[in-house]
Amino acid sequence: MSYLLTSFLEDSGLRYQSLFQGKAQEELAEHAPYLVELTEDNHFTCRLFTGPDGIGGLWEKELGIFLRCRARFDALRKHLRKFIRLQNVDGRWFYFRFWEQRYAHCFFSTACAETHWMMMVTQEHRLTVICPKGSAIIVAHAHRSIEHTNIIASKPTQEWVAGLAEAESNRAFQNKLIDKFIFSISKYGHIEYEKAQEILKILLAQAQGYGFESExxxxxxxxxxxxxxxxxxxxxxxxxxxxxxxxxxxxxxxxLKLIVYAKGNADD
Known part of the structure; x- marks a missing residue:
């Protein structure tokens, strides 16, 4: 779908630009996050939010998040680029994929200082973030009760970055388990991603209850x-x-030995 999306953007006539640049953009152009300035009457906008039944369209494929902001395009892109990569206390860099809906609804639905800092483009311009979560929609605003200067001057704490890195690592591990043990098995292959997540969450909680910690x-x-x-x-x-x-x-x-032994007996 990513290849089709960039083709749609090229044909749209809308202003758009990747949040990546340089070598990262060269290598990941088809999978990079793009900031797109939508106009109401553009055919891409219509295709994004409407489908054959009048609603849905590409939006239901969870291709991104919807932002509302009065800041200029260049200023908004510059601001968002601050957050695409973060460094943890060990010096390891990782991508913070806030533009993906599966991560966005977790991040933007929390009321921490880092969230407010990210949503304040300038002292005059705030972000409003809209992203779906199942059949619901999350609408997130910067917290107006916090002083603008405090938000803009603040930086992510190492504790917050460490927590984010751990959450990212956990999500990557869980996605690997879903792909390997659920989607790759024919009797589970028809399950929706959300249902697979529910199953995995229950099983991991059980395992941890028995003291299982290692991957x-x-x-x-x-x-x-x-x-x-x-x-x-x-x-x-x-x-x-x-x-x-x-x-x-x-x-x-x-x-594992028990299950292998049981399968061997069943085959005999």
Whole structure:
């Protein structure tokens, strides 16, 4: 869809520009975030928000977020570029993909100082962010009770960046599990992404309840549960193992051996 989107933009006649530039833009042009200045009567705008049934269109494909702001295009782009990459306390850089709806609704629905700082383009210009979340719509504004100067002068704290980096890492891990253990298996392949997230959230919470912390242990618990098509604790053999005093990684290894053994017997 990303390739089609850039083609749509090229043919739209609208003003648009990537938030990336230089080498990043050269390498990621088709997947880069683009700031687009929409006009009401443009055919791209119509296609974005309307479909065959009169509503929906490309917007339902979660291609981005909708911003309202009176700041000039160049000023807004310059402001947004401050946030595309963040550095954690260990010096590692990562992309903060606030333009993706799955991340945006988590970030913009929180009332922290960093959110307000990001939504204040200048002392006179605030951002309003609109993004869907399921059948609902989130509308986020900068908090008017905070002094403008304090917002603009503030910087993300290392604690906030660390939390964001951890959340990003967790989301990447969860998406990897969804792709590997849910979407790649025929009996689960038809499940919607949101439903897959719900299933994974439940299984990870169960695993953590048994002390599983490493990615190996967590991913093993998820794979075994999906292979069993039931919660492992509902099976007496797995329940005894989970309730044992063994190290969580050892439990995970034994769970994996049990499922492989069971599959081998079934094949025989």
């Amino acid at each position: 190996y242990a967590l991913s093993t618990y998820v794979s075994v549960a999906l292979e069993l098509s039931q919660f492992p604790a509902e099976n007496e053999c797995y329940r005894k193992l989970l309730e044992s005093a063994k190290h969580p990684d050892t439990k995970a290894e034994l769970m």
